[in-house]
């Protein structure tokens with residue numbers, strides 16, 4: 034990405050666009066199984082030019098590492114985050130409380146968020162939801178992204194699956210630099 038390098042080399046670290054990112058995507062071992070989802074292109078092509086604000090909403094909610102896997106379930110009372118293996122595990126309130134606190138404490142000049150697809154917390158449009166019989170009934174946003182979009186309706190939210198080649202990374206980077214200068 035040499036052309037972008039030339040443009041952005043003049044930017045000091047504290048002048049780079051602030052972009053939130055799901056912690057597992059930068060290689061932090063914060064997933065429910067103690068693993069990560071390191072994303073090569075994000076870390077090689079984007080990280081040098083962005084001031085990344087790394088966060089794991091589930092760790093912030095105190096769910097621990099490792100932790101029982103959860104998924105979203107549509108119930109009469111709304112969306113719940115329930116254990117996949119432990120059906121009586123309900124962490125909805127903990128996740129929603131942490132998500133609201135996190136979105137309040139985000140830097141005001143945050144221009145975008147890169148999130149992990151399909152996650153019950155971080156997914157943006159791709160997170161499956163189920164009924165009580167485990168039948169998938171839809172796809173949508175994870176609980177953290179719902180809170181994020183409510184608190185910051187104008188923020189750009191993109192899943193890592195949309196940054197699948199250098200051209201898409203370049204376009205996203207240009208969008209971030211434009212937004213940070215508004």
Ligand code: SF4
Nearest residue numbers: 056057089149152155
């Ligand atoms: S997807 Fe989100 S909640 Fe899940 S491990 Fe990654 S940062 Fe944490």
